[in-house]
Amino acid sequence: MMNRTIAPETSTVTHIDFQSPEIDTLANKVKVFAMRKTTDETVRVDFVFDAGSLKTSKIIAQLTGELLFSGSADKTSDEIEESIDRLGGFTGVEISTEKATISAIGLREHIVSIAKTVVDAMINVNFNPKEINQLLQSKKKKMAISLEKVSTQARRAFLSDLFSNSPYGDLTHLEDYDKIDQKDLIEFHKEKYLKGLQYISIVGAINEEGLDAIKALGNQFSKDEVTKIDYDYSYTPNNIHVEKEQALQTAIRVGRVLFNKQHEDFIKFSVVNTILGGYFGSRLMSSIREDKGYTYGIGSGVAQLKETGYFFISTEVGKEFKDLTLEAIKEEITLLQTEEVSENELSLVKNYIIGQILEQSDGAQAMMDRFISVETYGLNFSYYDQFIKEVNEITPKEVKELAVLYLNWEDFTVVSAG
Template identity: 80%
Template structure:
């Protein structure tokens, strides 16, 4: 009986203690964020002038290394840039592509290649104890690639077949027509055509590799807890490349508003792309316009999603965004709808834009969106790799981590009146390129 009494007493006291600790009738305390405590990378200038960025204060057992080259498709045709990147690990005079892949696999490594208009990024991920060996294998493959004609022919055939299939999709047709028309006065608007695959020579790839890989290292980034010796080894690997002065171009980003319809008789869906040339994060209006964009179509609860997906049922998804390029950027809205809903969807998009231009956003909606945007920034800054991504994102535009403090400050302080003014300045329908394919 006494044991039972004490057992009940202990349980009772425990419940009282928990009740005192957590009162579920009271909302938890909230705090506002004004600063993100980023871990700044070490910055080393290599002998060739390229930069090495390293974040080494992390408990992860894995290490990621990115080698970034001035080998984007702005410097040549998109086909040559993409093919060169795809073939970097296709074999040297001493090793076949299978031998290179097997050497990386045996060390538990993963590799990837990403080619954009402005750069080529070759990444490797591996355990800390093997990352130097993986990087040495990768660099040897990049520097000594032999561009086997057989590999080139196979890749050309494969890519041409995939492109032919992709060109049948209304989403591809709308995207290509939109970019081509919007960026018609710069290389960003140059598009690959099917017949281009028939005019590629091995010498094209060899020359591009020589100029933009062997002489085109931009920077190396490392995220992982490597020691000083491994850091020095990776630094020496980077110094095997050269870094020549990157040529800047003065492109013409002027465009003419346009309305384009691409008819596809058998299509069930119509792909829609709407937008205009705008700006990147260097522009003084970028941050506050990001709030306008989020309200309009930048998250799942946006007005476009609510109106066109939830209320009207015209589409499974619709969104808007600002694509950032090195010197400019562009605003876009994209969706695919049933063919019969094309005109109704365009009208609904116009209505939502007009609403932003004529009525101030309510405090409730604005507070929700502000919290969402700041929450996204915090989420995207969590962890060493995320911090490196955030660093590269601002370093590319000549900015630093203080940009994010300014971003948070401007988002918190922007008013409904300012958003309305920005919508009137940048979201006029008569300034848009409108493309429909279907």
């Protein structure tokens, strides 16, 4: 019988036993990653294309992706949707800066038929002018509403200033929606979808026959080499205020260009970031939300891009608290740079970070996400062992040194909107 008066033994996590995907390369050089060791009857197939907004305007990238199921010469959008619904399937479209992910989801006995319908729709889409215009008007209205928000204004000004020397800083304006032509979408589709399939990921208990059928679908596309362009990621720290009359809130963005997980300091800086603003018990939350009551929420993070990354702090406060909030943020950063974090606080943060990794690695889909997260940067699952090792070993002295190295206020772009 369990003695509940005795605490269970604890142990330090040093390794996560990941399930590695099966990896194959098709005749067209497209890679296929399959995670099939699961009892889950639902299968997800992701077709990932070099069709992010980095390769064109954000409008063209979004419109092209969202119109892939809008109809072909043989099928209307309703017929495509009905074909997938009849099989109990779902589709997903996610367009980011650097890629476009088109998903087919369904039970394993139907997933091949669903994927065939998805691929046929993608390849033969006709970009009906009526569909284009309806989507353009809808997105233009949504953007007009979004542009009224101080959070949107601050985010746009922040990224535009930080990445003024690369397409990451390009902004979409309302008048840009009036300049889109059908031929723009047709050309982008031809170059970045028909010739731009990068990889296919499959998660679910699909059999060999089904796997081969998905691979055959992948061979209907081609894969041009992704052109690497060396952008200038240098920037000049700036202080920007976007005035919005009658706004009750002020949105704040503070940060700098930094790095992604390929950098030698990324892992240990992740600990510094978590202490500062990376979880609910962080110093920024404790000081600015709990103690001072300036905001309902504040946080910091490191956003990773394919070639670089950036550190940011974001919040919204009452207009009268803007200067006080910036001063409080600065004080918390200075404290990290001048006083070593206590062993108790550091231990709590270490446990939180490793706990998050464990939680985000539970199940086949989570493991595939973890795999793609490192494979994108030319790494493998051993990265997570290294991550856990460095998190466990970081000292208060190193936290202080990294804060001094990367969190200088003079290196930050500071944006407020309100």
